[in-house]
Amino acid sequence: MGNLRRILLAEDSLNDIMLTRAALEEITLANALDVVRDGAEALDYLFCQGAYANRDTGTPIVMLLDLKMPKVDGMEVLRQIRARSDFKTLPVVILTSSREESDLVAGYSIGANAYVVKPVDFGDFVAAIRQLGLFWGVTNEVPGTVLGK
Numbered sequence: 001m002g003n004l005r006r007i008l009l010a011e012d013s014l015n016d017i018m019l020t021r022a023a024l025e026e027i028t029l030a031n032a033l034d035v036v037r038d039g040a041e042a043l044d045y046l047f048c049q050g051a052y053a054n055r056d057t058g059t060p061i062v063m064l065l066d067l068k069m070p071k072v073d074g075m076e077v078l079r080q081i082r083a084r085s086d087f088k089t090l091p092v093v094i095l096t097s098s099r100e101e102s103d104l105v106a107g108y109s110i111g112a113n114a115y116v117v118k119p120v121d122f123g124d125f126v127a128a129i130r131q132l133g134l135f136w137g138v139t140n141e142v143p144g145t146v147l148g149k
Contacts, residue, residue: 005061007137009035010042010077011095012069016118016125020064023129024137031061031137039072043080046087059090062136065112067096067103075106082111091136 007024011017017035024033036042042065044050048057063081067074074094081087093114094107107115116132119125 004031005058006032006034007133008042008045008060008063009033010039010063010069010074011035011066012037013066016066019122019125020129023126024133026126027130027133029133029137031133034060038070039074039077041071042069042077043072046081046090047084059087062091062093062132062140064093064095064132067094067098067107075103075110078107078110078112091140093132093136095132 007029009017009020011020021033021035024031034045036045041051042063045052045055046059046063048055065074065077069077072080074096078092078094081090081092088111091113092111093116094103094112095116095118096103097118098104099117104115116128119128
């Protein structure tokens with residue numbers, strides 16, 4: 001089957017990280033989940049710098065991006081990603097607790113592919129992550145993953 005591209009989760013809440021990991025494992029998604037805990041670490045991961053200078057290069061299949069993170073917030077992470085031509089096609093799903101219309105508009109304006117408000121209810125949160133994992137990890141086609149490429 002070859003090497004499956006990874007899912008990148010940029011999230012500072014340990015609880016949300018554990019729930020996301022559990023939901024993705026429950027659907028036996030074959031893509032590995034890499035977790036970064038703040039915006040600066042997310043940028044280092046993507047740009048293969050700092051602590052991630054020696055990681056295998058390759059763009060994740062999707063990035064799940066929280067907005068309210070330490071060091072560099074999610075909107076700035078998205079701005080920096082979209083400023084680079086090699087990340088124009090990286091699917092970015094904003095996964096946040098913010099229901100602010102201004103965040104929604106800004107996210108899409110900067111280049112988010114989806115905006116998902118984290119459900120408060122545990123079961124609803126797990127269901128939402130399962131749907132995201134199945135769609136972005138299995139159903140959606142991104143450059144470099146189409147058969148024969």
